[in-house]
């Protein structure tokens with residue numbers, strides 16, 4: 333992966349602005365590079381996310397998956413970091429990176445930071 337490093341550091345910067353640690357971002361990148369994510373739904377119409385549902389194998393529990401849903405109105409992950417603590421977990425970060433890569437590939441503008449569903453998630457979990 334020749335351009336892997338530049339890519340990773342760009343995402344570290346994007347997520348640092350959202351107060352997401354490098355550890356979480358590198359976990360997110362690892363989820364993607366490991367290619368173990370199961371794409372359950374990937375429905376994007378005219379540049380609008382209708383529903384993207386991704387399953388991530390748990391690192392601690394065998395045969396167990398965390399489910400990330402990015403819908404029209406919000407983002408939801410059932411892992412502890414997200415569901416219990418309201419953090420932007422590595423699954424959400426991975427989902428957003430995948431969307432970013434997808435939109436860049438299709439020549440559309442996309443901003444992780446300004447993605448409305450993520451803004452809403454952050455607002456809902458602010459304390």
Ligand SMILES: [Zn+2]
Nearest residue numbers: 409411421423
């Ligand atoms: Zn999660």
